[in-house]
Amino acid sequence: MSALDPRPSVIADRLKKVKKITAVTGWKGGIGKSVTAATLALLLTEKGHKTGLLDLDLTGASCHFILGSGKAFPREDMGLVPPFVHGVKFMSISFFSKGQGVPLRGANVTDAIIEMLAVTLWGELDHLVIDMPPGIGDAALDALKFFPKARILAVTTPSPVARDVLRRSLDVYKAMRVPVAGLVENMSPKGVPYDPRLDAALGDPEKLLKTAFARRLEKVTRRFAGG
Ligand SMILES: Nc1ncnc2c1ncn2[C@@H]1O[C@H](COP(=O)(O)OP(=O)(O)OP(=O)(O)O)[C@@H](O)[C@H]1O
Numbered sequence: 558m559s560a561l562d563p564r565p566s567v568i569a570d571r572l573k574k575v576k577k578i579t580a581v582t583g584w585k586g587g588i589g590k591s592v593t594a595a596t597l598a599l600l601l602t603e604k605g606h607k608t609g610l611l612d613l614d615l616t617g618a619s620c621h622f623i624l625g626s627g628k629a630f631p632r633e634d635m636g637l638v639p640p641f642v643h644g645v646k647f648m649s650i651s652f653f654s655k656g657q658g659v660p661l662r663g664a665n666v667t668d669a670i671i672e673m674l675a676v677t678l679w680g681e682l683d684h685l686v687i688d689m690p691p692g693i694g695d696a697a698l699d700a701l702k703f704f705p706k707a708r709i710l711a712v713t714t715p716s717p718v719a720r721d722v723l724r725r726s727l728d729v730y731k732a733m734r735v736p737v738a739g740l741v742e743n744m745s746p747k748g749v750p751y752d753p754r755l756d757a758a759l760g761d762p763e764k765l766l767k768t769a770f771a772r773r774l775e776k777v778t779r780r781f782a783g784g
């Protein structure tokens with residue numbers, strides 16, 4: 558990104574009317590970050606909040622699959638207006654990648670993220686939920702810089718390996734002064750238990766909202782709706 562790049566100032570303008578930004582992360586791969594982010598967006602919408610969902614996992618985008626976004630597509634209007642998918646304003650690289658893999662690396666990932674943030678017209682939102690990619694590469698760190706209002710919803714599992722990764726990630730967020738506002742212990746009787754019916758509900762928001770996973774996540778994330 559050059560010093561002459563106008564996009565960062567455009568991004569701040571694009572996010573001006575977004576009240577709360579929640580970045581769902583956990584660093585470890587495959588622990589349920591995307592199902593948590595997409596379901597949280599559906600739950601907030603169910604409660605009557607104007608909600609957006611941004612899939613920032615460019616190489617492993619999965620929210621379109623979880624929501625079943627089908628033929629929905631952004632509308633052009635001096636930028637891109639995200640389509641509503643089951644009431645959630647949704648933006649993802651999946652709209653443009655046509656089912657193909659996205660072999661981006663290094664600075665190109667950051668550039669694609671900046672581009673997506675600069676063109677997306679979110680309008681007024683109570684909540685913007687961001688599905689973060691696994692790990693904390695340059696792209697994820699760069700992306701967080703564009704969300705000064707962001708707070709973290711950390712996802713982990715009872716696995717000692719996941720917890721160890723989480724502990725280190727929390728140290729990094731602390732150093733970056735990004736507040737960690739909540740923790741979801743997924744696939745755990747103490748948090749959100751393993752739900753054998755979850756996978757069959759992916760792609761169908763009505764069904765997804767009725768799963769034990771969603772109902773339990775609703776309780777665990779209740780304060781995200783207000784505070
Ligand atoms: N509590 C749960 N009960 C049952 N299945 C679950 C649960 N949480 C997640 N899963 C399943 O685990 C798989 C991985 O979930 P998901 O894609 O959300 O993980 P992720 O952390 O986003 O992965 P990645 O690091 O690749 O982005 C999905 O098939 C999802 O349905």
Ligand SMILES: [Mg+2]
Nearest residue numbers: 590591614619
């Ligand atoms: Mg994911």
